[in-house]
Amino acid sequence: MGHKHNSKRPAGISGGRRAIVPVEKPKDMKHTLKRLWEYFKYEKFKLFIVFMLVIVSGLLNLTAPFLIGKAVDFIFPGKGFVEFVKLKKIIILLISIYMLNSLLIFLQEYMVAGLSQRVVYNIRESIFSKLQKLSLVFFDTHTHGELMSRLTNDVDNISVTISQSIIQLMSSVVNIVGSLIMMIYLSPIMTVVSLITVPMVYVLTKTIANKTKILFKEQQDALGVLNGHIEETIGGIYEVKIFNKEDKVIDEFIQNNKVLKEVGVQAQIWSGFIMPLMNVISNFGFTVVAIFGGILSVKGKISVGVIASFISYSKQFTKPLNELASTFNTLQSGIAGAERVFEILDEQEERKDFEDAIAAKDIKGEVEFKNVSFQYEEGKPVLKNISFKVKPGDTVALVGPTGAGKTTIVNLLTGFYEVEKGEILIDGINIKKYKKDSLREIFGIVLQDTYLFSGTIKENIKYGRLDATDDEIKRAAKIAGADDFINRLSHGYNTMLYEGGMNLSEGQRQLIAIARVVLAEPSILILDEATSNIDTRTEFKIQKAMEKLMENRTTFMIAHRLSTIRDADMIMVIDKGQIIEKGNHKELLSQKGIYYNLYTSQFVDVG
Numbered sequence: 001m002g003h004k005h006n007s008k009r010p011a012g013i014s015g016g017r018r019a020i021v022p023v024e025k026p027k028d029m030k031h032t033l034k035r036l037w038e039y040f041k042y043e044k045f046k047l048f049i050v051f052m053l054v055i056v057s058g059l060l061n062l063t064a065p066f067l068i069g070k071a072v073d074f075i076f077p078g079k080g081f082v083e084f085v086k087l088k089k090i091i092i093l094l095i096s097i098y099m100l101n102s103l104l105i106f107l108q109e110y111m112v113a114g115l116s117q118r119v120v121y122n123i124r125e126s127i128f129s130k131l132q133k134l135s136l137v138f139f140d141t142h143t144h145g146e147l148m149s150r151l152t153n154d155v156d157n158i159s160v161t162i163s164q165s166i167i168q169l170m171s172s173v174v175n176i177v178g179s180l181i182m183m184i185y186l187s188p189i190m191t192v193v194s195l196i197t198v199p200m201v202y203v204l205t206k207t208i209a210n211k212t213k214i215l216f217k218e219q220q221d222a223l224g225v226l227n228g229h230i231e232e233t234i235g236g237i238y239e240v241k242i243f244n245k246e247d248k249v250i251d252e253f254i255q256n257n258k259v260l261k262e263v264g265v266q267a268q269i270w271s272g273f274i275m276p277l278m279n280v281i282s283n284f285g286f287t288v289v290a291i292f293g294g295i296l297s298v299k300g301k302i303s304v305g306v307i308a309s310f311i312s313y314s315k316q317f318t319k320p321l322n323e324l325a326s327t328f329n330t331l332q333s334g335i336a337g338a339e340r341v342f343e344i345l346d347e348q349e350e351r352k353d354f355e356d357a358i359a360a361k362d363i364k365g366e367v368e369f370k371n372v373s374f375q376y377e378e379g380k381p382v383l384k385n386i387s388f389k390v391k392p393g394d395t396v397a398l399v400g401p402t403g404a405g406k407t408t409i410v411n412l413l414t415g416f417y418e419v420e421k422g423e424i425l426i427d428g429i430n431i432k433k434y435k436k437d438s439l440r441e442i443f444g445i446v447l448q449d450t451y452l453f454s455g456t457i458k459e460n461i462k463y464g465r466l467d468a469t470d471d472e473i474k475r476a477a478k479i480a481g482a483d484d485f486i487n488r489l490s491h492g493y494n495t496m497l498y499e500g501g502m503n504l505s506e507g508q509r510q511l512i513a514i515a516r517v518v519l520a521e522p523s524i525l526i527l528d529e530a531t532s533n534i535d536t537r538t539e540f541k542i543q544k545a546m547e548k549l550m551e552n553r554t555t556f557m558i559a560h561r562l563s564t565i566r567d568a569d570m571i572m573v574i575d576k577g578q579i580i581e582k583g584n585h586k587e588l589l590s591q592k593g594i595y596y597n598l599y600t601s602q603f604v605d606v607g
């Protein structure tokens with residue numbers, strides 16, 4: 001019953017009780033463990049010490065009941081008096097054993113905490129650097145939420161659950177085997193008697209576990225539905241209000257909430273059965289052992305002390321036995337988490353540079369597409385056999401309806417995605433032959449929604465060229481027309497930007513992006529919808545800055561507003577992944593085709 005998609009464990013369901021949580025099973029446990037070992041092996045020595053500590057403290061644990069039995073026999077030696085001297089020795093010994101054991105357990109925890117955090121640290125680091133090397137195709141097919149959860153939850157789970165449950169498994173085994181040996185040593189007959197309850201416990205837990213497993217799965221599904229509903233209504237709160245859907249949304253919520261409550265109650269009740277039932281059974285076991293032991297003792301076959309020891313051992317025997325299954329489940333889900341993490345580490349990285357790759361230097365900016373076809377997803381062609389050539393320094397405008405493939409053309413040119421069919425040449429050389437780093441450096445990109453990093457404005461501009469001096473940064477900002485507003489900010493160039501630059505207006509963010517590109521001095525410029533949603537004054541500023549940038553630079557410009565692209569050397573009208581018209585403004589107008597229609601209709605719209 002593995003449902004691998006349930007990465008979240010039902011929070012708050014167990015409520016301190018031993019709950020049976022749906023278990024995820026790893027697909028290939030052996031293989032995953034082997035890979036995990038790669039991370040744990042640096043801690044080999046420490047792991048070994050931890051295991052030794054576990055075994056020693058397990059053995060110490062086993063001596064206590066035996067000593068207690070002895071102590072009882074010194075109190076009732078059948079001679080009419082208490083053997084105080086021997087009793088005192090045993091008590092001191094017991095106290096020392098308990099103290100030593102606590103110390104050993106503390107040491108274990110201490111070492112495990114350190115080593116598991118170091119392992120997590122390394123795994124986190126390898127995933128994060130892996131993410132940076134993956135191609136964009138990977139990010140198209142994985143949600144941010146999913147990646148976040150792998151990088152945080154799954155990774156944390158790995159080392160903590162795995163190391164802790166391994167320790168628990170080990171100490172359980174030591175306890176079970178040790179107690180069994182001691183029980184047989186003390187009294188073989190009583191051992192047989194006390195083992196009667198073991199199959200009972202097994203059958204019972206199995207039955208209830210199966211039932212609760214189903215219920216918890218239902219509970220998790222109901223929780224998923226409820227969460228989805230919450231997410232949708234809060235994310236779309238604006239729409240909910242506009243369309244007056246508050247009441248409908250509340251009704252839906254009440255319905256989902258009710259379902260969750262009902263399964264929740266069932267799940268709790270069933271999982272709540274387990275502990276009391278176990279108690280009944282184990283008390284029943286004790287009773288049997290006590291009665292049977294009593295009879296044997298009266299007959300003089302065993303001492304009272306043996307009964308006392310025996311009861312302790314049978315407890316030490318059954319408790320870990322009952323826990324074994326759930327510990328194993330925890331271990332399994334930890335390993336399943338590890339598997340998800342390794343899946344990322346196994347993803348194909350972006351292609352590495354070819355051995356004979358050349359650095360893109362002193363690029364003039366000639367661009368040619370030769371029969372380029374492309375698809376993001378199998379069977380859904382986005383670009384179909386695109387061919388065109390751009391002279392160095394020319395400005396190309398891409399126009400066409402939304403979803404036509406304009407951004408895709410740019411994505412291929414910059415090498416964010418690789419073409420499957422056809423070739424893209426820059427200065428006559430296939431872009432695959434350039435070193436990737438150097439290829440990215442020849443482009444300057446200004447997007448509509450500019451992403452700024454958290455940091456100062458200065459740092460954000462400097463991102464264009466990391467070795468730029470403060471003077472160069474200021475000059476770039478001046479050219480971009482950003483200097484004025486930056487100086488008006490309270491901390492000028494050292495003003496901190498929040499993540500994404502949310503404390504600036506859209507236009508201001510764009511000016512900073514332009515300054516960044518000015519600083520970078522790219523050979524080819526890409527402006528995707530660069531001027532929209534801005535007030536006319538800022539737009540004018542941006543326009544001026546752009547014009548300066550575009551001088552003597554090959555420029556690709558994507559704009560819906562035709563007025564901004566009239567001066568382009570070449571206009572390409574893209575529709576459904578094909579170039580349907582190509583030429584300059586005058587030529588296209590005289591053709592009286594699609595461009596003509598677009599242009600005239602826009603001018604009518606604008607008034």
Ligand code: GTP
Pocket residue numbers: 140376377382400401402403404405406407408409
């Ligand atoms: P606008 O920016 O809206 O004007 O459109 P565009 O001409 O820039 O379209 P774009 O090139 O972004 O998209 C062309 C087609 O490719 C559309 O049908 C999209 O659905 C699809 N597409 C774009 N990006 C992706 C992506 O990352 N993954 C997948 N699978 N499809 C994509």
Ligand code: MG
Pocket residue numbers: 406407408
């Ligand atoms: Mg686009």
